[in-house]
Amino acid sequence: MTLDTVKHAESTPDTEQPYRELGLKDDEYQRIRDILGRRPTDAELAMYSVMWSEHCSYKSSKVHLGYFGKTTTEEMRSKMLAGIGENAGVVDIGDGWAVTFKAESHNHPSYVEPYQGAATGVGGIVRDIMAMGARPLAVMDALRFGAADAPDTRRVLPGVVAGVGGYGNCLGLPNIGGEVVFDPTYIGNPLVNALCVGAMRVEDLHLAHASGTGNKVILFGARTGLDGIGGVSVLASDTFSGDETGPGRKKLPSVQVGDPFTEKVLIECCLELFQKRIVVGIQDLGGAGLSCATSELAAAGDGGMHVVLDSVPLRAKGMTPAEILSSESQERMCAVVRPSDVDAFMAVCAKWDVTATEIGEVTDTERLVITWHGEVVVDVPPRTVAHQGPVYHRPIERPADQDDLQVPASLPRPQASELRDLVVRMAGSHNLASRRWVTDQYDRYVRGGTVLAQPSDSGMIRIDEETGRGVALSLDSNGRYCKLDPYEGAKLALAEAYRNVAVSGATPVAVTNCMNFGSPEDPGVMWQFEQAVRGLADGCVELGIPVTGGNVSFYNQTGTTAILPTPVVGVLGVIDDVRRRIPTGIGAEAGETLILLGDTRDEFGGSEWAHVVHGSLSGLPPKADLAREKLLAEILRSGSRDGMVSAAHDLSEGGLAQALVEACLIGQTGARVFLDPDQDAFVQLFSESAGRVMVAVPRTEELRFTDMCSARGLPWRKLGVVDPDAGALEIQDIGTFTLDELRTAWESTLPALFD
Amino acid sequence: MTARVGVITFPGTLDDQDAARAVKYAGGEAVSLWHADADLRGVDAVIVPGGFSYGDYLRCGAIARFAPVMGPVIEAAAKGMPILGICNGFQILCEAGLLPGALVRNSAMHFVCRDQWLKVDNTSTAWTTRYDQGAEILIPLKSGEGGYVAEKPALDELEGEGRVVFRYAGGNPNGSLNDIAGITDARGRIVGLMPHPEHAIDALTGPSDDGLGMFFSVLDALVAA
Numbered sequence: 001m002t003l004d005t006v007k008h009a010e011s012t013p014d015t016e017q018p019y020r021e022l023g024l025k026d027d028e029y030q031r032i033r034d035i036l037g038r039r040p041t042d043a044e045l046a047m048y049s050v051m052w053s054e055h056c057s058y059k060s061s062k063v064h065l066g067y068f069g070k071t072t073t074e075e076m077r078s079k080m081l082a083g084i085g086e087n088a089g090v091v092d093i094g095d096g097w098a099v100t101f102k103a104e105s106h107n108h109p110s111y112v113e114p115y116q117g118a119a120t121g122v123g124g125i126v127r128d129i130m131a132m133g134a135r136p137l138a139v140m141d142a143l144r145f146g147a148a149d150a151p152d153t154r155r156v157l158p159g160v161v162a163g164v165g166g167y168g169n170c171l172g173l174p175n176i177g178g179e180v181v182f183d184p185t186y187i188g189n190p191l192v193n194a195l196c197v198g199a200m201r202v203e204d205l206h207l208a209h210a211s212g213t214g215n216k217v218i219l220f221g222a223r224t225g226l227d228g229i230g231g232v233s234v235l236a237s238d239t240f241s242g243d244e245t246g247p248g249r250k251k252l253p254s255v256q257v258g259d260p261f262t263e264k265v266l267i268e269c270c271l272e273l274f275q276k277r278i279v280v281g282i283q284d285l286g287g288a289g290l291s292c293a294t295s296e297l298a299a300a301g302d303g304g305m306h307v308v309l310d311s312v313p314l315r316a317k318g319m320t321p322a323e324i325l326s327s328e329s330q331e332r333m334c335a336v337v338r339p340s341d342v343d344a345f346m347a348v349c350a351k352w353d354v355t356a357t358e359i360g361e362v363t364d365t366e367r368l369v370i371t372w373h374g375e376v377v378v379d380v381p382p383r384t385v386a387h388q389g390p391v392y393h394r395p396i397e398r399p400a401d402q403d404d405l406q407v408p409a410s411l412p413r414p415q416a417s418e419l420r421d422l423v424v425r426m427a428g429s430h431n432l433a434s435r436r437w438v439t440d441q442y443d444r445y446v447r448g449g450t451v452l453a454q455p456s457d458s459g460m461i462r463i464d465e466e467t468g469r470g471v472a473l474s475l476d477s478n479g480r481y482c483k484l485d486p487y488e489g490a491k492l493a494l495a496e497a498y499r500n501v502a503v504s505g506a507t508p509v510a511v512t513n514c515m516n517f518g519s520p521e522d523p524g525v526m527w528q529f530e531q532a533v534r535g536l537a538d539g540c541v542e543l544g545i546p547v548t549g550g551n552v553s554f555y556n557q558t559g560t561t562a563i564l565p566t567p568v569v570g571v572l573g574v575i576d577d578v579r580r581r582i583p584t585g586i587g588a589e590a591g592e593t594l595i596l597l598g599d600t601r602d603e604f605g606g607s608e609w610a611h612v613v614h615g616s617l618s619g620l621p622p623k624a625d626l627a628r629e630k631l632l633a634e635i636l637r638s639g640s641r642d643g644m645v646s647a648a649h650d651l652s653e654g655g656l657a658q659a660l661v662e663a664c665l666i667g668q669t670g671a672r673v674f675l676d677p678d679q680d681a682f683v684q685l686f687s688e689s690a691g692r693v694m695v696a697v698p699r700t701e702e703l704r705f706t707d708m709c710s711a712r713g714l715p716w717r718k719l720g721v722v723d724p725d726a727g728a729l730e731i732q733d734i735g736t737f738t739l740d741e742l743r744t745a746w747e748s749t750l751p752a753l754f755d
Numbered sequence: 756m757t758a759r760v761g762v763i764t765f766p767g768t769l770d771d772q773d774a775a776r777a778v779k780y781a782g783g784e785a786v787s788l789w790h791a792d793a794d795l796r797g798v799d800a801v802i803v804p805g806g807f808s809y810g811d812y813l814r815c816g817a818i819a820r821f822a823p824v825m826g827p828v829i830e831a832a833a834k835g836m837p838i839l840g841i842c843n844g845f846q847i848l849c850e851a852g853l854l855p856g857a858l859v860r861n862s863a864m865h866f867v868c869r870d871q872w873l874k875v876d877n878t879s880t881a882w883t884t885r886y887d888q889g890a891e892i893l894i895p896l897k898s899g900e901g902g903y904v905a906e907k908p909a910l911d912e913l914e915g916e917g918r919v920v921f922r923y924a925g926g927n928p929n930g931s932l933n934d935i936a937g938i939t940d941a942r943g944r945i946v947g948l949m950p951h952p953e954h955a956i957d958a959l960t961g962p963s964d965d966g967l968g969m970f971f972s973v974l975d976a977l978v979a980a
Contacts, residue, residue: 158865165866169897170807172769261767261810353766441866443897445954445961448773462960579959755863 004042005375022049035384043377046322047291056288057389060520061552064533068547071537076546087131089548091510093574098202100132103195103514103570105553109255110192114159118192119167119258125196127284130270134198138461139168141178141194142475142568146187148430156190165441170260174450175442176459182430188558193514193568199463211301213364220356221266221332225315228256228328262331269352278344281336291325293334298382304367307360321372397523408619420735424745427661429612432654433749456584457500457650468577474500479564480606481621486528490535490567491624495690497571502633503648505582505640506573513550513569518562520554528565542626580640586647587669591699592722598692602683608653609686628691644705647696657685659694670726673719757784758977761798765790765819769806777953781970793823799977800837803844815900816846837881837973838945845947854947856905862930870962871896872924873936880943881976885968892965894950901949903931
């Protein structure tokens with residue numbers, strides 16, 4: 001077998017290379033040849049092909065994502081310590097604390113192998129947070145599956161849930177929230193978006209830079225194996241068709257396998273390294289493995305890098321340079337360390353039994369040079385690999401059927417006498433039913449800082465045990481709204497996540513996203529994407545908070561059927577003292593008054609009611625009013641600060657009826673509610689108008705609170721009272737529901753489907 | 756003088772700082788113990804906290820029981836030092852032979868995290884004197900292998916000697932025999948339980964502060980001694 005060295009490549013310019021099988025287009029391959037002035041070696045081809053893939057290079061989305069940067073003002077940026085382009089966004093939350101958070105998709109692997117796909121999705125995002133120098137503190141997950149009763153959902157959902165739980169639980173990170181949504185469009189393309197949040201002292205922020213000529217590059221964590229090398233196996237079979245391609249090798253899964261124990265130890269090891277201040281730069285190894293880590297570290301630093309690939313500790317025999325560079329083996333990190341600190345670095349790794357190996361050093365050559373048995377197999381300008389991938393201006397076209405879709409179907413509405421049954425039916429419907437079957441498989445308590453977790457509107461963790469300073473987080477998206485109007489739908493996702501954070505009493509400060517769409521080669525999908533990016537960015541400007549990072553997942557499509565456009569939006573909020581958090585359930589204090597904040601309009605486009613009762617998707621989604629959301633958040637913050645609000649729950653899918661059911665069940669307390677006689681009861685109960693929150697206010701604070709709302713122009717209406725003795729929810733003229741009846745309806749749906 | 760309570764950290768231990776926090780909330784001094792050091796650093800009691808020691812890849816607690824720190828723990832146990840095993844710690848104490856029986860996979864076959872009611876059945880151990888006999892307390896349970904099993908003679912002995920300390924109330928979450936959530940040794944100095952009292956020390960971050968009683972109890976026992 002001939003090693004394809006740079007020398008060899010120079011002398012064999014006409015060798016046919018399998019670049020198409022590796023996903024490169026003719027012109028992209030030619031560009032690589034132009035950059036290098038020769039044909040790439042196998043190892044170089046492996047690096048470029050994986051780094052220039054859609055997943056790593058954002059080649060279809062880049063031109064649109066620039067809109068986030070363009071619309072972010074200096075004022076919005078003022079609390080941002082790191083933003084788009086770094087491993088994760090970092091925000092200054094006060095008292096010397098910096099918080100970093102990011103969400104990432106692991107969709108396709110989770111369809112192929114649900115448990116490992118989901119598990120390694122969690123593992124990957126946690127390493128992104130570590131790479132910023134932070135201690136990971138909590139995870140969340142936004143999940144989408146096909147119809148709840150579809151046979152394949154029974155395969156995918158339990159595996160994904162067990163994977164998210166199995167990895168996160170063993171890692172010791174509380175899972176504090178997320179979403180589970182069913183829609184037939186996700187049947188062959190489930191979505192697994194994992195979010196991690198971490199914290200550090202502001203001065204401890206680490207950016208992924210390889211600075212300082214002579215500094216050592218150390219690979220630490222798990223050994224490198226053959227898992228996740230996916231497409232690069234083409235190179236092995238075409239070019240090195242020796243005995244390495246025996247039957248044992250071919251059976252390796254293309255989805256990586258996670259080892260949460262190794263990651264837990266790696267976290268503690270990294271934190272000790274950070275604390276001892278012996279790390280100059282650090283980068284996690286995720287998608288594209290060493291190709292990504294070495295090229296990104298070198299490109300972000302001030303020079304080049306020389307890597308001796310033979311020194312990489314391997315798990316499999318006979319791996320080729322291309323395979324080692326492309327392996328996506330999990331639980332690995334790469335650090336840049338001053339030569340004088342190498343011994344100290346190794347000692348910390350030894351304490352934690354973490355394998356650590358010096359694999360190279362930073363140079364001033366502006367080249368990334370990789371050698372194998374003394375021969376040069378890679379010699380490239382690192383920026384061309386990491387940052388100068390192709391950029392596409394994909395065709396964009398509003399789908400021809402969009403206008404038809406936006407014409408509301410005429411859906412028969414229930415009679416007054418049918419509303420009681422509808423409340424119960426909706427509470428137990430697939431998308432509104434309790435998520436306990438899922439969330440009870442996640443540890444929400446570990447680390448002892450969880451203040452709010454599912455089924456609360458947002459998750460909240462304490463960061464500082466002395467002062468009580470903490471953060472709240474919510475992940476939201478409604479694909480049906482986005483399908484009807486992706487611009488407005490993205491704004492609505494932002495509005496809901498923002499509101500969910502606000503109802504906890506926290507102040508929303510920053511946004512991340514995970515954009516899940518169909519094929520970028522479909523102009524209609526690109527239109528959805530462009531609209532969603534603009535909606536989200538424009539919404540952020542209106543709210544005055546920045547997007548600090550994000551992730552794009554394209555090709556979530558089976559044949560010509562794309563998933564519902566699903567821009568999952570994460571909002572981070574800050575609370576100066578978690579002891580004043582507002583719970584979701586009512587009944588914390590005796591004698592509370594229920595008040596509905598905001599306006600209810602006749603808005604049923606994309607609603608859960610239309611979906612459940614009529615299986616219909618048409619019309620326009622509810623109107624997003626971000627000025628109203630901002631006002632709501634300010635009122636809630638004042639209410640929390642001055643002890644005027646004892647519970648709050650956002651109104652979203654399923655409307656007021658669902659919010660009432662949940663607030664009663666979570667608080668295990670009954671209530672008596674009176675609808676407005678001048679407005680249609682069905683609209684009041686099931687409309688999904690945005691910008692609404694139900695609050696419980698101690699009777700002594702009622703007047704002060706409503707006066708504040710009136711003075712600031714926030715519409716409010718007294719809904720009723722909390723009734724701890726009733727053991728039931730009574731909606732006047734509609735019906736009385738015992739908590740047992742509601743609990744059975746709400747909690748038995750998922751166990752019946754998945755146990 | 757404040758009592759010193761050691762909290763062991765194995766690779767893969769997760770709830771060590773929570774156990775240390777609980778000791779501090781109760782007014783004790785928490786001392787960190789490292790799995791690789793055969794040294795109890797002069798502590799008066801030991802907590803083996805929850806987590807997934809060594810990944811629990813072989814069998815829960817099976818590797819941890821051979822860690823260097825476990826030698827002195829077993830010696831101290833013989834002399835009557837109060838020892839508490841929580842969740843994975845309970846599994847480790849069973850593997851080490853300090854408590855009888857074993858923990859197996861939950862009957863529902865998946866991990867369960869929930870707020871669990873427990874009935875206190877023995878208030879004379881070093882870790883439970885602050886509770887009333889028969890009291891019901893609300894404590895988080897979070898485990899995948901929490902089903903308590905033992906051979907019939909061992910089970911009869913536990914029941915006959917009143918050594919079942921906690922039982923699940925309001926439904927058995929994992930298939931444990933006789934609803935057993937926690938047990939003690941013959942002298943009432945060593946207690947192991949699957950639920951996590953260290954996560955119920957403050958209503959802000961847990962379902963209740965019912966778990967604090969265990970840490971107050973051991974400090975009482977140490978001060979009295």
